[in-house]
Structures are given as C-alpha cells and as structure tokens.
Amino acid sequence: MAPEPLVSAAAEVPAAKALSCPSCGGTLNLKAAGYTVSVACLYCGSVLDVANEDVRLITEYHRQAAELEIPLGTRGRLKGVEWEAIGYVERSEGGTYPWSEYLLFNPYHGYRWLITNGRGWSFGEMLTRTPEAEHGALWLGREDYQPFFKEGRAQVDYVLGEFYWRVRVGEEVRTDDWVRPGFMLSREQNGQEVSWTRSELLAPREIRDAFGVRAPRNPWPPLPHQPSPYVGDMKKLVWIGVGAALFVSLLLILMGTGPVLFRGTLPYALDGTSRTATLGPVTVTRPHQLIAIDAEAPGLENAWVDLDYALVDRKTQASYEAYGLAERYSGRDSDGDWTEGSRSATVKLAAVPAGTYDLVVDYSGQQWSGGSTPNFGIAAPAETLQITISSGAFFPGNALIALIFLLLPLLFFVHRHVKFEQARQDESDVGRTGVAKLFTSSDDD
Amino acid sequence: MQTFACPNCGADVTFRSPALPARICDYCRTMIVRSGDALTMAGKAAVLPFDVSPIMIGTRGRFEGAAFDVIGRVRWGWTDGSWNEWLLLFGDGTHAWLGEAMGHYMLLREWPLAKVESQLIRRLAAGDRIAVGTSADVEGRQLTIVDARNATCIAAEGELPFTAPKDWTIYSVDLRGADGSAASLQRDGQEANLYVGRYVTLAELAPVGLRRIEGWQVPAYGA
Numbered sequence: 001m002a003p004e005p006l007v008s009a010a011a012e013v014p015a016a017k018a019l020s021c022p023s024c025g026g027t028l029n030l031k032a033a034g035y036t037v038s039v040a041c042l043y044c045g046s047v048l049d050v051a052n053e054d055v056r057l058i059t060e061y062h063r064q065a066a067e068l069e070i071p072l073g074t075r076g077r078l079k080g081v082e083w084e085a086i087g088y089v090e091r092s093e094g095g096t097y098p099w100s101e102y103l104l105f106n107p108y109h110g111y112r113w114l115i116t117n118g119r120g121w122s123f124g125e126m127l128t129r130t131p132e133a134e135h136g137a138l139w140l141g142r143e144d145y146q147p148f149f150k151e152g153r154a155q156v157d158y159v160l161g162e163f164y165w166r167v168r169v170g171e172e173v174r175t176d177d178w179v180r181p182g183f184m185l186s187r188e189q190n191g192q193e194v195s196w197t198r199s200e201l202l203a204p205r206e207i208r209d210a211f212g213v214r215a216p217r218n219p220w221p222p223l224p225h226q227p228s229p230y231v232g233d234m235k236k237l238v239w240i241g242v243g244a245a246l247f248v249s250l251l252l253i254l255m256g257t258g259p260v261l262f263r264g265t266l267p268y269a270l271d272g273t274s275r276t277a278t279l280g281p282v283t284v285t286r287p288h289q290l291i292a293i294d295a296e297a298p299g300l301e302n303a304w305v306d307l308d309y310a311l312v313d314r315k316t317q318a319s320y321e322a323y324g325l326a327e328r329y330s331g332r333d334s335d336g337d338w339t340e341g342s343r344s345a346t347v348k349l350a351a352v353p354a355g356t357y358d359l360v361v362d363y364s365g366q367q368w369s370g371g372s373t374p375n376f377g378i379a380a381p382a383e384t385l386q387i388t389i390s391s392g393a394f395f396p397g398n399a400l401i402a403l404i405f406l407l408l409p410l411l412f413f414v415h416r417h418v419k420f421e422q423a424r425q426d427e428s429d430v431g432r433t434g435v436a437k438l439f440t441s442s443d444d445d
Numbered sequence: 446m447q448t449f450a451c452p453n454c455g456a457d458v459t460f461r462s463p464a465l466p467a468r469i470c471d472y473c474r475t476m477i478v479r480s481g482d483a484l485t486m487a488g489k490a491a492v493l494p495f496d497v498s499p500i501m502i503g504t505r506g507r508f509e510g511a512a513f514d515v516i517g518r519v520r521w522g523w524t525d526g527s528w529n530e531w532l533l534l535f536g537d538g539t540h541a542w543l544g545e546a547m548g549h550y551m552l553l554r555e556w557p558l559a560k561v562e563s564q565l566i567r568r569l570a571a572g573d574r575i576a577v578g579t580s581a582d583v584e585g586r587q588l589t590i591v592d593a594r595n596a597t598c599i600a601a602e603g604e605l606p607f608t609a610p611k612d613w614t615i616y617s618v619d620l621r622g623a624d625g626s627a628a629s630l631q632r633d634g635q636e637a638n639l640y641v642g643r644y645v646t647l648a649e650l651a652p653v654g655l656r657r658i659e660g661w662q663v664p665a666y667g668a
Contacts, residue, residue: 012658012659013495013657015497015658032497033495033496033497034497035526037526051526051527052522053494106661107497107499107658108499108647108664109647109664128625128627129624131623165526192592193577194578194591
C-alpha cells in the first residue's frame, strides 16, 4: 500500500485545530487555523499567542468569560453565506459609547464583522480598495459617503475568542466615519497602518433570522447610517403628483376645447343700449356636461361689453345662467404704452343635462370715458360679437384641488423626514446638513 | 511534464512546469533540485502546520481569462502571524503568486526590477528601509507602503522557482493602491524581486478543486 502523500491535497480536512490553554488547561478549538494569531480563552479569558506552533501565554486571567448575545461558535447565514462567530471585542470611546463587534469567519469567504451598539446591527467587510475624497464626500467607486464622526478614539475593553491579529486590551486606534443611507464607511488608524471597513445596516429581521438576536425596530435617535423611512413615501407621492399633473395637462390639451355646438354673431354698438338676442338651437346628448360660451369682440378698444347669458331648455324651460364681460383698455403714461383686459370672455356652465337649448343673451356695449388717453375721439363704429358654444371643456380647478390633496400627505412626510434627519444628524460631529439644516429654525439651535 | 523517482525515497515526483527547478517530494519532504535530468537533494522541508486555507495543490481557476493550476506553496511567518503564497502555473508556461492573508487574496506576477524607474522601489531594492505610509508612482500605479517586515519561511510544498529552506529569512515590503492594485518587494541579502498585481476575490478566480473543509459548504464554483 502506497503511503499517503503529505501535501495539502487530502480528501477532506477538519475545520478546527484543538489546543489547550496553558493557563486553565481548557481545550480550545481553533476555527481559523493558519490565520488566527491570538486567542482569548473561552474559559478563563487568558490571552494566548498562537502565531507559531508553540502556544504562548500573553496575559493570564482567571475570570468567568462573559455571556455573549451570540455565543462564539454560533453559525448563521447572512447575505446568502454561512458565517461562524469566532471572536468578540468590546470597544468604547474612552469608556463611553460602548459597542461590540463579533468577528465572523468562513474559510471560503474570509472574515466579516458584526457590529452592534444595542440599537442596531451592521455587517462589515474590510476593504482592499481605498476610498477617495472629492467635493467634501468620500467616494468608493460610485458610492458617495458624507462625513459623520470625526477624530474619534476607539479602545479595546474586552476580548474573547480568536483573532487574526495580536489583540490587546487597552489598544487604541483613531477613527473617522462617513455614512450614506444604509451604509457606513469607517477608517481606523494606528501607528503602523490604516484600514477601511464598509458596513451595511441589517434589517432587524435579517439579524434575527441569522443569529436569533433581537434588534429594535425604530431606534431613536436614529442610527448614523439609518435610511429615513419617509423617503420612499415622499418619492411615491411626488411620482403620483407628477403623474396626476401630466394627466391633467393631457386632459386640458384634449378637452380644453370640446366640440363646437353652435357658432353665431351678434351686432353691438358702444352706446350703452341693452340688446337681447336668442341663439340656437344648442343640442347636447350626454346626461350631464359642461358648456362653455365664448364671446369675442375683435375690434374692442377702450370699451367693454356686458354679457348676461341664459341657457334655456326648450322643453322644460329650465334656465342656466352666467355672466361674462369682455373689456379692453389701452393708453400711454409715464411708463409707456399699456393695455389691460381681454377682448374675449369665456364662461362655463357645469352639469348641463341633455336636451335642446336656446341661448338668450342680454348684452350692452359701453365706451370707456374715464381715462385721459388721447387716442379716441368719436364713438367707435358698430361691431360684431362672435359667440361660440362648445361642450365638454375641462375644469382645471378640480385638478388643482386634487393636487392639493396629494400635497398634504407629502408635506406630512417631508415634516417627518426632516425631524428624522435632524435627530440622526444631531448625533454626528459634523452637525446638520441638507434638508435637516434647511429647516432648522433659529430657536432650534 | 516530467516524472522522476525521488532520490531519497524513490516515490514518483512530477515536475509540471519545465521552467521551475525546485520540487518538494510529496512523501518524504525532500527538497529536490534538478538541472537537466540530474536531481540533487537540498535538505528537508518542514511539515506544513495545519491551516484551513480553501486552496490546495491541484486547485484550478481562471484569472482574466487565463486558466491556471496551483502547483506550489510557501508559507511565510513573521512575529505577528503567517500567510501563504500559492504558486500558479498558467497554460502558457508563465507563473504567478496568489498571496493569501487574513482571508484576502492578491495575485502578483514578477516584474523585471531592472526596468523599474520608481525611486522608491529602487531604494527598497538597494536595501533602504522606508517608512510605512510612503507613496510613489510604480509603473503607472500610485502605491503606498502598507507593511514592511522580516519574514521567515515556515514550510513549503510542491514546485517552486527557488529552494525554500526552513528559517530562510527575507525582508518583505507590501504596497497597495487605492484601486485595489498591489505590489510586493522581497529582499534576500543583495538580491531583490518585485511582484506587481492586484487584489482578487476567490469568487472572481472561480476555482475548482478547492480543499474540502469539514462542516463547511464549498461554494458552487469550487466543488
């Protein structure tokens, strides 16, 4: 029988290497053999150096290991990959703002971090690229990150399990953090090196499904990289508003001038005399419709025409009444030439039932004599009014009211969004920016 | 491919690359050096300490369209840890190194030092010690020294471009660029070698024949 070759090409290798703690004698299973440099004993907390074949005791402790929310050795599936928690670090800013970090390992996928401050969980990966600064932000590829925490100092307060570096309680690094919604970019620097970590905020459901731990649903104040929950609603409403506005514009274009039912002319003179004329028949067939009556006086100048309309049903004598005014003035003053008014007048009658109608028009024309304009002398000659009756015209006023109803919830979400952003950014070392700053009143400061 | 009998134990030893002179016997760990058809023994290589690296001799993959086989490994150690350098043999007979440390991978090819104009690299090659954090333009890449240390050969296996005796100590400098490019300069006494490349992910190499580690699922690409 041929001897087994000694090369790495064995069918399957064990996942752990056993060693015993030189301090308490407890058996430790090294999960990342070959990578792990130091181990804090799970039984007595002593820190061991396993960088070389011989296990050396670095710091001896005799204490009960902390009970962890995720016991080391627990496996969980995050982002489609199974991870095992192999190390645990407690860190703080000189004793304040404590947080915890779990070191996750998978031999085929390397290391990740699970970071929590008790209010949320993030999944971090050390970067092999370096972000670049531009326009006050940091760019990682196409992602921009805004500054959040500046010049922090993070110290190691407690360790347990295995690590790929020489871990030491009391070790301090300088930290800076940048955020974009849902993500944080962290820079850590000690005397020798700079490292960058990008972490993604996990949904409470993701961390619960993976490791069975609970995360608060709506932490307040929000986490630095927590996306505002109102952005989605605001966007939706803005899109609905844009859609509605487009629809209304389309309706206006299509229905602004409905089919013409009647066209006629009326003679008028600017003598103040009241005249009456009957136009028709005007036949409408839909159960209810809008009727627009347009009067145009092309030659009108420094004069007005009063128009009293009555749309009278031939059968029932039911009458729909409206009043119109065409007026036009012009002149010259110290500011130059001016004109005012319109030579045409449109009035609308809503919800006119089907039927055959006559339009009775009472009208009178009057020359304007109140001005000091020199460019008129004798009364203008008699002219004609062109009357157009059309149906189906659209009320833009109704659309406006609908838009206002859309705007109210939008304002509500904008308000909530601003409050959220202000609370989130008030935790930062940079202060408020963007909308949070825009809506900051002086008494808020 | 050439197969010989190990001059120490008689087992078959295969040289897959005609260009590489050194081979460690898979059975007795004798370091064999060939010149033409003549084999000489150059001591014994140490036994590799156990690790859970997913790579092993025989793992195959692709890098930028070119297929490679893993044919050798050197394991280096320093005061604060250790790492693997896997030797990759490409179909065209060239080779490259796949550095594996802290779960990250770097694929580097040897770069002719004589042609390098960077003063930083020239000074490092000449034996200067330059502070971590120093940056320079190296062959069109803006690189920063991230690490400089003495490293000692712990063990080796398979085929290698050099003999790797245990306790062989070199001075190793790692450089890194913002875009993921990387370089390494290794100095042994008066001699220096430069390796240039970039960070890669295991998934990107789509390796097959990965080492199976008990209780862990081998990724779909590496089954």
